[in-house]
Amino acid sequence: MAKTIVEKILSSHTGTDNFEIGDIIKARVDFAFANDITAPIAIKYFKESGARQVFDKKRIGLIPDHFAPNKDIKSAEQCKLLKEFAREYEIENYFEIGKMGVEHALLPEKGLVLPGDVVVGADSHTDTSGALGTFAIGVGSTDLAAIMVLGEVWLKVPPTIKFIYSGKLDKWVSGKDLILYTISQIGVDGANYKVMEFSGETIKGLSMDNRFTMCNMAIEAGAKTGIIEPDELTLEYLKGRAQRPYQTYNSDPDAHYEKIIEIDVSKIEPQVAFPHLPENAKPISEVGNVKIDQSIIGSCTNGRIEDLRIAAQILKGQQIHPEVRLIVIPATQDVYLQALREGLIDIFISSGAAVSTPTCGPCLGGYMGILAKGERAISTTNRNFVGRMGHPESEVYLASPALAAASAILGRIASPEEVK
Amino acid sequence: MIIKGKVWKFKDNIDTDVIIPARYLNTSDPKELALHCMEDYDSEFAKKMDQGDIVVAGRNFGCGSSREHAPIALKAAGVSCIIAQSFARIFFRNAINIGLPIFESEKVADQCSEGDLLKIDTVKGTINNLTKDKVYKTNLLPEFIQKIISVGGLKEYVKEEVRRREVDV
Numbered sequence: 001m002a003k004t005i006v007e008k009i010l011s012s013h014t015g016t017d018n019f020e021i022g023d024i025i026k027a028r029v030d031f032a033f034a035n036d037i038t039a040p041i042a043i044k045y046f047k048e049s050g051a052r053q054v055f056d057k058k059r060i061g062l063i064p065d066h067f068a069p070n071k072d073i074k075s076a077e078q079c080k081l082l083k084e085f086a087r088e089y090e091i092e093n094y095f096e097i098g099k100m101g102v103e104h105a106l107l108p109e110k111g112l113v114l115p116g117d118v119v120v121g122a123d124s125h126t127d128t129s130g131a132l133g134t135f136a137i138g139v140g141s142t143d144l145a146a147i148m149v150l151g152e153v154w155l156k157v158p159p160t161i162k163f164i165y166s167g168k169l170d171k172w173v174s175g176k177d178l179i180l181y182t183i184s185q186i187g188v189d190g191a192n193y194k195v196m197e198f199s200g201e202t203i204k205g206l207s208m209d210n211r212f213t214m215c216n217m218a219i220e221a222g223a224k225t226g227i228i229e230p231d232e233l234t235l236e237y238l239k240g241r242a243q244r245p246y247q248t249y250n251s252d253p254d255a256h257y258e259k260i261i262e263i264d265v266s267k268i269e270p271q272v273a274f275p276h277l278p279e280n281a282k283p284i285s286e287v288g289n290v291k292i293d294q295s296i297i298g299s300c301t302n303g304r305i306e307d308l309r310i311a312a313q314i315l316k317g318q319q320i321h322p323e324v325r326l327i328v329i330p331a332t333q334d335v336y337l338q339a340l341r342e343g344l345i346d347i348f349i350s351s352g353a354a355v356s357t358p359t360c361g362p363c364l365g366g367y368m369g370i371l372a373k374g375e376r377a378i379s380t381t382n383r384n385f386v387g388r389m390g391h392p393e394s395e396v397y398l399a400s401p402a403l404a405a406a407s408a409i410l411g412r413i414a415s416p417e418e419v420k
Numbered sequence: 421m422i423i424k425g426k427v428w429k430f431k432d433n434i435d436t437d438v439i440i441p442a443r444y445l446n447t448s449d450p451k452e453l454a455l456h457c458m459e460d461y462d463s464e465f466a467k468k469m470d471q472g473d474i475v476v477a478g479r480n481f482g483c484g485s486s487r488e489h490a491p492i493a494l495k496a497a498g499v500s501c502i503i504a505q506s507f508a509r510i511f512f513r514n515a516i517n518i519g520l521p522i523f524e525s526e527k528v529a530d531q532c533s534e535g536d537l538l539k540i541d542t543v544k545g546t547i548n549n550l551t552k553d554k555v556y557k558t559n560l561l562p563e564f565i566q567k568i569i570s571v572g573g574l575k576e577y578v579k580e581e582v583r584r585r586e587v588d589v
Contacts (some may be wrong), residue, residue: 024564041448041488045575050582067446074446124486124510140488140514146578154564188433189480193509222483222508277433364442364485383484385437392441392460 002252004160005229006195009135009249013118021159030117032147033061033093035103035360036068036079038122041141043085046148054089055151061093061112061121062086063103066360071367101332101358104128104216104300109332111241115230115248120144120153125300125382127223130215131208132238133230133248138219158224159258160195161186162251165202167266172416174310175210176302176380176400178202179217180271182263184281192222194258197251202265203228208237209306216301217382220278272378272413273398276386281398284415290397294377295326295408296389297401298356299363302380303331305338307401312344314405314416320352321411326404327369329356353408365389371396378407423501423521423540425472427532432478434461436490436511439482445489450496453489457497471498474538476529478504482511491515501540503547505529516565517574523547523558 003011011017013027034042039062046054054060062082067075086094093112100106104125107113115133119126122144129136139153147153163182183190196218203211211228218226228234230248238246269283297303297311308330320326328348330336336358339345348355362369363381371377371390377397379389384396397413406416437460444456458465475494481504482490491514494502501521515522521542528547532538536551540558547556561569571577 024562037442037445037487037489041492044448045578048575049578051578066442072446078446078448122486124484126486138486138510140486140491140510140517142488142517142574143513146574149578150581154568156562188483189506189508192480192506222480224509364437364445366442366445383435383437385435385484387441387460388437 002254002256004197004251004255004257005133005227005249006135006158006160009116009118010157012116012247019157021157023157024154025157026152026154027118029120029147029151029153031059031061031113031119032121032144033063033103033107034122034141034144035066036064036075036082037066038141038144040078040081042122042144042148043081045142045145049145049149051149054091054148057090058092060091060148061103061107062091063095063100063106064097065100065102065358066364067366068100068359069097069357099333101335102300102303102360105303105331105335108132108212109241109334111238111243114238114242114244114246115234116246120147124219125216127218127225128212128216128300130218130225130227131211132234133228135225135227137225156193158193158195160197161191162197162199162257162260164200164260164262165198165265166200166262167202167264169202169265170269172270172402173265173268174400174402175206175213177268177271178265179214180273180278180281180398181268183217183221183279186221188220188277188279189222191218194223196221196223196226198226198228204231207306208233209304212304213301217278220382270400270403270415272403273384275384275395275397278382278384278398284403287413290413291376292324292378292407292412293375294369294371295324295404296329296362296369296377296379296381297326297404298329298331299360299381300331301382302401303329303335305335307380308335308339308344309342311401311405312347314402314419315351315353315409316347318351318409318419320408324408324411325369326353326408327356327362328353329361330358332358362389378404378413380404421542423474423542425474425500425538426470427474427476427534427536427538428469429534430461430475430477433480433483434477435484436482436487437484439490440487440493445487448489450492453493454496457493466497469498472500473498475499475502476504476532477502478529479506481507483508486510488514488518491518491520495520503528516568519569519573525556525558528556
């Protein structure tokens with residue numbers, strides 16, 4: 001029977017083809033991880049379970065990234081729990097400050113999550129790894145505790161919506177714009193419980209960094225995950241990274257989809273998602289005069305090297321608007337180092353930007369760029385809910401690194417075309 | 421199980437940042453989280469509500485982050501049950517895993533008003549609006565999920581599995 005990539009991955013992890021959409025199955029987990037917010041509860045439950053060891057010391061990741069480097073005493077206590085747990089149970093993939101990064105950027109970069117894997121993370125943006133052809137889903141802490149013990153997860157077999165993108169992208173249009181546009185078309189629950197499979201000639205032509213950005217935000221349409229079939233670019237990306245052998249899967253041409261949505265990208269402009277939902281995207285030409293106080297370039301959505309390159313290209317020789325704070329946060333230490341070597345950090349600092357060590361920080365209103373009452377930010381992050389980046393009466397506008405850079409120069413939401 | 425309480429109504433797309441803002445996630449202590457439950461939506465919610473009250477909401481309740489702190493905060497604040505037109509999937513899993521009863525119902529959310537008294541029979545699968553004198557059928561949960569709930573949540577299920585596997589070895 002013809003199958004989608006996700007159905008094939010699930011078959012290979014349950015040892016059976018004998019399931020239908022909607023069935024509850026138990027699947028073997030290849031890699032599981034948590035961060036400093038979600039791990040403490042998982043660790044507590046793990047210890048209460050009576051288990052004497054984790055299911056596999058090599059297949060668990062603990063990444064302090066949300067409120068790390070520790071933002072206050074309570075956060076420090078939470079991060080300490082991760083470190084001690086990793087030591088006690090000899091978990092190999094604990095990433096200390098100085099070696100860490102935002103988990104969803106770090107794990108693919110380190111070759112720990114691979115095509116054909118079932119990956120479960122105690123964080124909603126776990127779907128990011130779908131860009132490698134991985135079935136990667138976010139769960140909560142109790143689920144993660146269960147996986148650390150049993151090495152398996154219960155799942156409802158999801159239906160898949162296939163998105164086919166065709167046409168040539170306009171100059172400043174990126175993966176971020178495609179996913180914001182897509183979410184605006186189907187709504188924040190348009191793919192609830194479902195898989196979003198991104199395909200078509202436009203996706204084939206997208207870089208890995210842009211593919212990660214697209215899969216990252218599938219959750220913002222409620223999706224169980226986003227996924228892209230691996231191709232030569234994927235294999236190239238994995239060369240010298242993959243920590244273990246892997247198997248790639250592709251959807252059969254006659255696989256069953258709940259829905260197929262075709263999108264002509266040639267008419268899509270850079271997008272800006274207005275407060276307070278990611279579905280509120282407007283093309284830049286319809287944004288009007290929106291003044292900003294802050295611009296954030298970073299996060300698991302847009303903190304990779306290409307994101308920094310495009311921002312630097314726009315910021316080179318420019319000065320940040322006097323009433324704006326621009327904060328650039330490379331997603332991982334490797335991205336940071338690469339940006340330093342390419343001279344991008346020099347460009348950011350010379351333009352008046354602040355550059356931070358990797359952290360999720362401001363994305364979820366943790367620290368390192370919190371908004372005051374009435375303040376407004378453009379941000380390359382993934383959510384613009386009420387109070388997401390600070391005061392409940394502040395506002396977040398979601399956009400690409402190109403727009404975030406241009407807006408920082410002009411002091412209002414703007415296209416790079418307007419930068420002189 | 422019989423659940424009885426009065427209704428607090430919420431709109432569509434109540435996200436986990438609103439249920440428990442990230443600025444309070446430097447702890448996982450349920451009592452502390454409960455104090456700030458729904459704070460950015462209604463700063464008085466945690467004070468106004470009574471133990472056993474029921475949250476009734478529109479579509480996509482619990483969208484956004486995977487933080488289990490969201491259902492934990494609601495449960496610790498005294499919310500006995502949530503009825504929504506639909507739930508975001510991670511929130512749904514988390515609520516079941518921590519033993520917070522949740523039900524999907526288009527009609528209940530549409531037809532009840534804030535302050536209505538509801539009585540829910542989780543075994544029979546009925547929701548009774550005592551104020552409006554109306555009875556609704558609820559969705560029945562899949563067998564495996566019922567099993568998780570019947571042993572007292574995923575934590576207890578895992579404990580049983582650990583014991584079972586140790587016997588196998």
